[in-house]
Amino acid sequence: MKVGVPKETWAGETRVALIPASAAALKKSGVDVVVERSAGEAAGFTDAAFEQAGATVAGRADVFAAADIVLQVRAIPADLGALRPGQVVIGFADPLGAPDDVRVLASRGVTAFSMELMPRITRAQSMDALSSMATIAGYKGVLLAADRLPRMFPMMMTAAGTLAAAKVFVVGAGVAGLQAIATSRRLGAKVEAYDVRPAVKEQVQSLGARFVEMDLETQNAEDKGGYAKAQDESFYRRQREMMLRVVAATDVVITTALIPGKKAPTLVTQEMVEAMAPGSVVVDLAAERGGNCALTKPDEVVVHNGVAIIGPSNPPALVPYHASQMYSKNITTFLSHLLGKDGAKKPSLELDLSDEITRETLLAKDGDVVHSRVRELLGAAAR
Ligand code: NAD
Numbered sequence: 001m002k003v004g005v006p007k008e009t010w011a012g013e014t015r016v017a018l019i020p021a022s023a024a025a026l027k028k029s030g031v032d033v034v035v036e037r038s039a040g041e042a043a044g045f046t047d048a049a050f051e052q053a054g055a056t057v058a059g060r061a062d063v064f065a066a067a068d069i070v071l072q073v074r075a076i077p078a079d080l081g082a083l084r085p086g087q088v089v090i091g092f093a094d095p096l097g098a099p100d101d102v103r104v105l106a107s108r109g110v111t112a113f114s115m116e117l118m119p120r121i122t123r124a125q126s127m128d129a130l131s132s133m134a135t136i137a138g139y140k141g142v143l144l145a146a147d148r149l150p151r152m153f154p155m156m157m158t159a160a161g162t163l164a165a166a167k168v169f170v171v172g173a174g175v176a177g178l179q180a181i182a183t184s185r186r187l188g189a190k191v192e193a194y195d196v197r198p199a200v201k202e203q204v205q206s207l208g209a210r211f212v213e214m215d216l217e218t219q220n221a222e223d224k225g226g227y228a229k230a231q232d233e234s235f236y237r238r239q240r241e242m243m244l245r246v247v248a249a250t251d252v253v254i255t256t257a258l259i260p261g262k263k264a265p266t267l268v269t270q271e272m273v274e275a276m277a278p279g280s281v282v283v284d285l286a287a288e289r290g291g292n293c294a295l296t297k298p299d300e301v302v303v304h305n306g307v308a309i310i311g312p313s314n315p316p317a318l319v320p321y322h323a324s325q326m327y328s329k330n331i332t333t334f335l336s337h338l339l340g341k342d343g344a345k346k347p348s349l350e351l352d353l354s355d356e357i358t359r360e361t362l363l364a365k366d367g368d369v370v371h372s373r374v375r376e377l378l379g380a381a382a383r
Contacts, residue, residue, distance in 0.1 A: 004067025
């Protein structure tokens, strides 16, 4: 069994799907690893480190030709033609956002798995790459804000007077939001947060932040997977009305609100930005999904009335060493799950579709899109 790790080709992508430590672990369990030359360079992992870990370093075409299983951060390579029928591909494929790409992947005859569709069950926690990447995004988002803000985060009592702590408002207190709260608190900011899911109130408070109560009906805000459900436009309008007051009084807004497979809700309006003091900062961590702020432009810093709106479309790529380390752990744990007890001794993957993790992540097999939600989306598009 041979695992191939191509260099990522997505613009601005600095992560690598597998790091040397994981390559060594795979090698120990009898799985050979072939890595494209300089695949880990942008993340700080040298070809020499991969070779020391027992991997082979090769050219791109050789990696695709040799690999039984291709591990990637972005599962749809620019050179799709390099994939061959029966080959296994594992990575982020944005199946709910770009289902047509999954159809293209399926047309290559590969067996494709999506890391995004990992079920949120205890057994799969160590394979949950979305949570890993959200942790990184929440941390980095705060640093981007702190770097831009013309103030310091902590309260300081100095001989030159008392400096007030920065006020941070985090919108969306899922994995990224909770990490943004924790990071802001570590830097000494005063933090407030809001989420449509009332269940997170205690988690917000346990991190030392204030949960902003909004008089909104949120009984039906969470699906059985723990994700937020989409609300209707009248809900979002009322939410924006309530948020205006909080945003106007804050130095930094960090938004992380997402609905799986949907465009991010617009929660921070131009009016709110105009109500903020000059020098304030909005970091929109939902930029890749259209953004939570009406003024966000992906990968640009928009300055409006003196307020900076920062919309990084790929925050984990700004922390590539640890993002790759976490992703590598997630993907190799998933790979071990697929290979089962026999591990490398298995000549090919015999997929156990009665297993929830395997079934829920499998996108395409034998030329067909097999995932029910992706098929529904494709069917809806065809109608
Ligand atoms: P996400 O990235 O899809 O969304 C981010 C946050 O935005 C969520 O907390 C969501 O409720 C919030 N949001 C959506 N619309 C909003 C709005 N209009 N206003 C304010 N907030 C809004 O979600 P996520 O962070 O990946 O995960 C959400 C939850 O899933 C976690 O907090 C956790 O409870 C659960 N989870 C469980 C596991 C597990 O059991 N293995 C793993 C990860 C996460």
